[in-house]
Amino acid sequence: MGESKVVRVQRNALEINRRHAARLREAWRGTGTLVLNLISSPGSGKTTLLEATVARLKDRFRLAVLEGDVATERDADRIRALGVPAHQILTGGACHLEARLVQKNLEAADFGELDILFIENVGNLICPTSYDLGEDFKVALLSVTEGDDKPFKYPGIFSRAEVTVVTKADLLPHLPFDLDAVREQVGTLNPRGTFLVTSATSGEGLDAWCALLEERLAAKRAAGA
Numbered sequence: 254m255g256e257s258k259v260v261r262v263q264r265n266a267l268e269i270n271r272r273h274a275a276r277l278r279e280a281w282r283g284t285g286t287l288v289l290n291l292i293s294s295p296g297s298g299k300t301t302l303l304e305a306t307v308a309r310l311k312d313r314f315r316l317a318v319l320e321g322d323v324a325t326e327r328d329a330d331r332i333r334a335l336g337v338p339a340h341q342i343l344t345g346g347a348c349h350l351e352a353r354l355v356q357k358n359l360e361a362a363d364f365g366e367l368d369i370l371f372i373e374n375v376g377n378l379i380c381p382t383s384y385d386l387g388e389d390f391k392v393a394l395l396s397v398t399e400g401d402d403k404p405f406k407y408p409g410i411f412s413r414a415e416v417t418v419v420t421k422a423d424l425l426p427h428l429p430f431d432l433d434a435v436r437e438q439v440g441t442l443n444p445r446g447t448f449l450v451t452s453a454t455s456g457e458g459l460d461a462w463c464a465l466l467e468e469r470l471a472a473k474r475a476a477g478a
């Protein structure tokens with residue numbers, strides 16, 4: 254039996270996305286901008302981690318945030334409240350960002366030259382996984398309230414994200430969350446990935462997270478020099 258129409262349409266959409274993503278990646282290679290694509294379930298702490306991150310790095314680096322959501326400017330407002338430029342992308346119902354939408358909104362945002370651009374994807378552990386946005390790497394977040402079985406249940410994102418960040422570690426004493434089991438699952442899916450344990454509330458792990466960003470930015474700059 255031939256390929257169904259739905260599969261063909263999906264494949265075409267991914268192919269078009271790939272081409273747009275390649276253009277974005279090339280542009281960011283030229284400017285030496287480090288670009289992250291943050292992916293996780295709704296409420297796992299993406300914006301809160303970004304708030305803590307920009308607060309720590311904004312005096313030394315030119316930062317901006319693209320916020321992906323189905324509705325509201327709330328996340329972009331939270332970042333702007335810290336004095337860091339942010340632009341809200343509204344998908345109008347779609348459960349993921351696409352490279353073309355990022356390109357369009359980046360032009361509208363007119364951030365100027367940046368050291369680091371953070372893209373917070375729409376809260377969803379599945380849909381954003383297949384859509385390359387031209388980023389240097391994907392970051393998968395998993396909050397400890399979501400359960401310690403998630404990497405094996407959602408292998409797509411945890412195998413593709415170069416960095417996995419466990420969030421809300423301050424809540425660990427109150428939950429039956431087996432951190433070692435999660436570390437093992439992520440290690441199996443992505444043996445060369447980086448695994449960080451953080452809490453935006455207590456500050457745990459934020460030094461390591463920010464150091465990773467600085468290292469990756471320096472490496473990108475050195476490669477482009």
Ligand SMILES: Nc1nc2c(ncn2[C@@H]2O[C@H](COP(=O)(O)OP(=O)(O)OP(=O)(O)O)[C@@H](O)[C@H]2O)c(=O)[nH]1
Pocket residue numbers: 293294295296297298299300301302328375376377420421422423424451452453454455
């Ligand atoms: N205890 C604790 N709560 C946290 C931490 N980080 C985030 N939260 C809380 O988790 C809730 C959701 O956080 P957000 O940062 O809005 O989550 P998000 O992933 O951006 O959510 P969406 O954009 O809707 O997908 C908020 O009530 C935060 O205060 C943390 O480190 N510890």
Ligand SMILES: [Mg+2]
Pocket residue numbers: 299300301328373
């Ligand atoms: Mg958010």
